[in-house]
Amino acid sequence: xxxxxxxxxxxxxxxxxxxxxxxxxxxxxxxxxxxxxxxxxxxxxxxxxxxxxxxxxxxxxxxxxxxxxxxxxxxxxxxxxxxxxxxxxxxxxxxxxxxxxxxxxxxxxxxxxxxxxxxxxxxxxxxxxxxxxxxxxxxxxxxxxxxxxxxxxxxxxxxxxxxxxxxxxxxxxxxxxxxxxxxxxxxxxxxxxxxxxxxxxxxxxxxxxxxxxxxxxxxxxxxxxxxxxxxxxxxxxxxxxxxxxxxxxxxxxxxxxxx
Numbered sequence: 001x002x003x004x005x006x007x008x009x010x011x012x013x014x015x016x017x018x019x020x021x022x023x024x025x026x027x028x029x030x031x032x033x034x035x036x037x038x039x040x041x042x043x044x045x046x047x048x049x050x051x052x053x054x055x056x057x058x059x060x061x062x063x064x065x066x067x068x069x070x071x072x073x074x075x076x077x078x079x080x081x082x083x084x085x086x087x088x089x090x091x092x093x094x095x096x097x098x099x100x101x102x103x104x105x106x107x108x109x110x111x112x113x114x115x116x117x118x119x120x121x122x123x124x125x126x127x128x129x130x131x132x133x134x135x136x137x138x139x140x141x142x143x144x145x146x147x148x149x150x151x152x153x154x155x156x157x158x159x160x161x162x163x164x165x166x167x168x169x170x171x172x173x174x175x176x177x178x179x180x181x182x183x184x185x186x187x188x189x190x191x192x193x194x195x196x197x198x199x200x201x202x203x204x205x206x207x208x209x210x211x212x213x214x215x216x217x218x219x220x221x222x223x224x225x226x227x228x229x230x231x232x233x234x235x236x237x238x239x240x241x242x243x244x245x246x247x248x249x250x251x252x253x254x255x256x257x258x259x
Contacts, residue, residue: 149185
């Protein structure tokens with residue numbers, strides 16, 4: 001069999017099989033990653049989809065290309081097996097590092113801040129401050145996100161320090177000492193939510209109107225009982241989270257919630 005392959009094109013044969021196996025592994029990893037770490041719409045708000053595609057593209061392309069270069073029909077079966085084993089190990093190490101990178105970029109918190117919900121990635125948190133968070137919030141979930149609130153400044157000095165940090169891009173949502181239980185801010189959330197019926201659809205594009213209608217339908221909540229808040233992240237500002245009258249999340253729509 002090996003002799004026949006040598007006569008035909010061993011390199012191409014192994015390259016095709018390697019890229020097929022790599023694609024299957026990438027699809028399996030993708031299903032796991034986006035089911036556990038980046039469910040809709042988090043992959044858009046954190047650009048997790050872009051990061052995943054970049055990592056998988058590099059991993060899927062590089063491994064098979066190395067196989068194409070090194071799979072020399074003149075090599076012995078032992079040499080060929082050793083080469084393919086080393087390639088597989090290198091590719092698995094690259095895949096492991098890619099998954100590690102995705103795990104660091106995954107969203108772990110949704111914080112209520114004054115007039116919006118903010119999605120926080122694990123890599124954004126100031127871990128040097130984590131011991132100053134409330135005890136129940138010091139443990140970050142392995143999967144999914146925790147809802148939290150942001151406390152008020154306790155002094156004028158703290159307020160201005162927070163403003164300065166905010167100007168540097170370090171928001172209270174990434175500083176554990178500012179976190180508080182979501183239950184504590186729930187009454188304020190209910191005060192801040194806005195009726196979906198009040199959204200000015202004249203400013204929306206046709207696609208956005210369609211997305212809004214789809215989100216309303218998927219929420220399973222009558223529009224007169226449906227509310228929203230802007231839903232932002234460090235990378236995206238044009239999303240809203242749909243809520244019922246009790247401020248439970250019931251859907252998401254890709255439109256600007258500040259209009």
